[in-house]
Amino acid sequence: MYEKFFEKIKQGEDIAGAFTGDYQMILLVSLGVLVLFRFFASTRFAMAAAFIALLVVLRALPLVFKVSKEHSDTFDSMLFYFALTIGLVIILLGGI
């Protein structure tokens, strides 16, 4: 993981921002899992699930570069996420 960051430093990218963003991602994933399971299952199960999610995220670090790669300005990715959202929203609201 250290090497991955080191490569990015060599490429002249900003690392302080990347670290902050990474903390944010770790918190988002683990706390998001915690909230989800707390509402749809028991609290104890939620804590276990959040711990597992935390471990998975820590193994997959650094996440920020992957996230920012997905946030490109290309039209194709925008339309892809648009189409994904139309489906997800209808499913999640409980129609069809």
Add this chain to the structure above:
Amino acid sequence: MIPGFMIMGYIFMFTALFGSILALIQRDLMKSVILIGLEGLAVAFLYQTLRAPDVGITQAILGAALLPGIFAITVYKTRREEE
């Protein structure tokens, strides 16, 4: 006995649908613009059979004449073949 305007309506539905699909699979953009005009006209007549004649007139002017016109100008200013 099925009324005559409904038979016409089925024909217009068919035209609109196939016009739109054919417009999208053309390689020649001018042809697809003409087919889009056909689709707009079919939708305009469909409005007429659906008892909305005022919308039919507006759609015939805007959707079947003006819009293909602007599309045709665009195709004329850019390239005609799809790469």
Add this chain to the structure above:
Amino acid sequence: MSLETLFQPMCFLTAAALVVVGLYAVIFMDNLLKKIIGVTLISDGVNLVLITGGFNKIVAIISPEMYEQGVKSTAFETLTEFPEFAAQAAFPLPSALVLTSIVISVSIFAIMLALAIRLYQHYNSMSCSVIFKEVDE
């Protein structure tokens, strides 16, 4: 089920097909002009949904039997031909809405096509994979 009763559902199906074809064009077609054509097809389909909903009193603000009663009540006694007309007439509100929405969508397409011409003059191509390629300028 005769063709007569199927007329309105078939109109809805046509509109749905137009929307689906348009969405396909917007998402998957590469040519910029075809993407814009897809947006026109979507808006045509949505307008057709509105107009078809107004046909044949499917709009259920009033139940049909009660509507007949209301029309035949004392308030409308002098209008002898009115019940017949009211039984056949379409709901007028969607027509008014569609008029507005057609005009707005045509103006949006005009702006889009003007932008497409400008982009073509710069990139000499109408392909989205060329125009929207990510390059650091």
Add this chain to the structure above:
Amino acid sequence: MNYENFFVPALLVAFPLISAICLNFIHGKDRAVKGFAFLSIIVVLLLPWITQYGVYWFGGHPTVENLEGTNIMLSKLNLAIVYNFGIIQKIFIALLALLASAAILVHFTERVSGVYTAMIMLGIASASAVIMADDVFNIFVFLEILTISQAALVIAVGSVRAYKTAIKYLILGGVAGSSILLGIAILLGRYGMLNVSDLHKVITVESQVGISHALIVACALIFIGWLFESGMVPFHIIKSDVYSKARPSVGAFMQTQTKFVLVALWVIILRLFYGISTFNALILGVSILSMVFGVIMALRQTEFTRLLAYVAVAQAGLVGVGLGIATEASVSASVFHAINDALAMAILFLSASIILQITKTMDLHKMGGLLWKSGLVPLWSMLGIFAVSCMPPFNTYQSEFRIISAASQAGYPELTVIIILTSIATFVALIKGFYSIYLKEGQDYLSAKEMDRTPYSDRTEYVMLLLLAICLAIGLFPQNILQYIQQFVSSIGVI
């Protein structure tokens, strides 16, 4: 002529539209454009304060009573378009007018473009119509006009990148607008009416039996339109792109529009679809995602306006978090946050406008060392950074504190952690931008001695000072505005 009933709420929409049309016609005649623009700015700034409160029925059709012998479900039915104008609407429209006039005045120098001013007027008209209207179709029409005016303001920059952004925005906007219209068509086909209050009554009666599938599909379609208009998660990329490609002063105006439209449209969809069980959870999830992704992407940017744009998107996500929790305290806090954050972000966008005038670039790698070159602007923008990242004396602190306490009261203690970390990350991102612009050393243009002569617009600085003063005033006396917001939220009636 009856002067008592002259300043009706419809004038708030009608006047900017008329002035936009006139400005379009006199485009090219510079002095006429300048005079007319100045006049319409004054009128637009004054109009919200002299308009009467109340409900406005177009065409003078108030309501009809129940017809004898028919089966209309409602006791009263609105026949025409209805506009509501209360204190909250007045605050929203007054702030919109303030920032719009700032966007016009900043570029009020040698040649004033008539079309550019007209598009800003169109933006005011459409946003205030969305804020006031109580009619679903009227809202659709003005959302489309809002999309057109925002795209036109991006096109006005005139570079190829701006054209690319504008055409992407227009295509996505066309599809999202059609999605809203399809939702309206389903509502109209099922209930036969367009007025939100009437629909609310009918849906309330119907939902005692059960939620129909048609209502759920309509909710999904209108929800997608809401996502586009408010720049939530799948659309945060294009929304931030639009903010950053337009001129920075126009960016300040556009993020204000987006935040107010977010709140206004949310009130309407909540009144229609509050019966659907997963609706609030969906809004909450989308808002958390756009908050976190917005702030992460802000940390990664190398262009100052894009950084500010992503911060604006993240703050809109924070507003959405409060709305998604949907208790009375959280909703009033987040409506308050929408107002505060629109003001605070506008300060930073205006400082970006000054920097653009001085350096002619927005790339953070090419800037640096402006601290002693730009007067007191660094101080104001530092205060603006404090205001955006929710530091105590400013107004955003008050509202964010209320959102956090409402979240922990409503049973989401995890959210408080995410919100606090978001504001810290916002601060880091903005300080990074501040460092690169003002403190970093060693750029070529500093040694070229051209910097001392580069003027920047004093007007922008005055507007920044005015906004800072408003921010401080609201931060010191928050209760003065918050009480009206609490009245407004309790008058929605479904939370």
